[in-house]
Amino acid sequence: MAERRSHLEIVYDILKAIQDKGGSIKPTHLLYKSNLSHKRMKGYVDDLQKKGLIFADVKEDERSMYMITDQGLKFLEEYRKVKEFTDAFGL
Amino acid sequence: MGITLVHSPLWFHGIDIVLEVFSIIAAVLITLVGYKAYKLTKEARFFYFSLAFGFISLSFLARAITASVVISQLSGPITTLTQASYNYIENVFSIGRFFYFLLVLFAYEILLVLSMRLANRRIIFLLTLFMILFAASAFNASPIIFYLVCLFLLIFITWQYRDNYLVKRTPSTLLSTTAFSLLVVEFILYIASMWVQPLVAAAYLFRLTAYVILLAMIVRVYAK
Numbered sequence: 245m246a247e248r249r250s251h252l253e254i255v256y257d258i259l260k261a262i263q264d265k266g267g268s269i270k271p272t273h274l275l276y277k278s279n280l281s282h283k284r285m286k287g288y289v290d291d292l293q294k295k296g297l298i299f300a301d302v303k304e305d306e307r308s309m310y311m312i313t314d315q316g317l318k319f320l321e322e323y324r325k326v327k328e329f330t331d332a333f334g335l
Numbered sequence: 336m337g338i339t340l341v342h343s344p345l346w347f348h349g350i351d352i353v354l355e356v357f358s359i360i361a362a363v364l365i366t367l368v369g370y371k372a373y374k375l376t377k378e379a380r381f382f383y384f385s386l387a388f389g390f391i392s393l394s395f396l397a398r399a400i401t402a403s404v405v406i407s408q409l410s411g412p413i414t415t416l417t418q419a420s421y422n423y424i425e426n427v428f429s430i431g432r433f434f435y436f437l438l439v440l441f442a443y444e445i446l447l448v449l450s451m452r453l454a455n456r457r458i459i460f461l462l463t464l465f466m467i468l469f470a471a472s473a474f475n476a477s478p479i480i481f482y483l484v485c486l487f488l489l490i491f492i493t494w495q496y497r498d499n500y501l502v503k504r505t506p507s508t509l510l511s512t513t514a515f516s517l518l519v520v521e522f523i524l525y526i527a528s529m530w531v532q533p534l535v536a537a538a539y540l541f542r543l544t545a546y547v548i549l550l551a552m553i554v555r556v557y558a559k
Binding site for chain 1: 371378559
């Protein structure tokens with residue numbers, strides 16, 4: 245059985261999903277990629293918006309897209325380094 | 336009264352402090368990177384990892400200071416001193432050595448707990464008590480128990496890191512496993528040096544190489 249993801253791993257997965265889609269993603273795609281319930285994803289997305297890691301870009305047809313910010317990209321890079329370092333010690 | 340103050344060849348006195356300084360720099364850097372991981376993630380395991388290397392840094396510092404004080408008290412290669420000087424040096428040496436032993440044992444205990452993912456607080460508390468007793472048992476006595484305990488702790492830590500490497504197979508996991516394997520050799524050499532004194536120098540070199548490898552791993556990760 246796969247281990248439960250930590251809060252930070254879920255944040256990483258959400259940001260990575262947006263980055264992999266070229267920096268913006270539709271909410272439905274993010275829901276699928278993040279592997280979370282709608283309620284939990286909403287909570288994470290709100291939290292990430294408050295922290296300035298992503299923002300919602302609402303189009304004229306009222307369909308929104310989630311975009312990753314520079315701060316979000318910086319966080320991803322930092323997290324990758326920390327993860328490789330800590331993985332080296334099996335932490 | 337003729338005494339042996341430091342368990343290493345006289346020609347190595349001074350060189351050991353230089354090697355110690357390099358190891359301190361490497362250990363401090365690992366401490367800082369570990370703390371950075373903690374600041375980013377707020378996960379306790381990264382804090383304890385950082386704490387372990389903080390203890391290692393302090394242990395090297397304690398040993399370097401002790402060696403400096405002892406060497407500064409010795410004029411030339413003659414180790415025959417007055418009783419007062421002998422008592423002073425012996426006290427400095429014993430206290431410095433005790434702190435070195437205690438800090439190293441605490442550090443390896445933390446690394447073992449983290450690598451084996453031990454969560455039972457009573458077992459961790461029991462292990463901590465053992466570490467204090469092992470360090471105290473080496474106070475003013477032969478350090479063989481300390482070397483043996485460190486050797487066994489390091490063997491189990493390295494074993495875990497090897498398993499981690501076999502699962503993940505990344506250059507970083509390989510480097511950390513290699514570095515800790517060298518630390519195992521370091522303690523085997525310390526034990527052997529009880530009979531063949533010059534092996535202390537080899538032990539220091541193995542440790543320095545291990546820390547250079549850990550540094551290389553950090554540079555590799557952070558210079559990308």
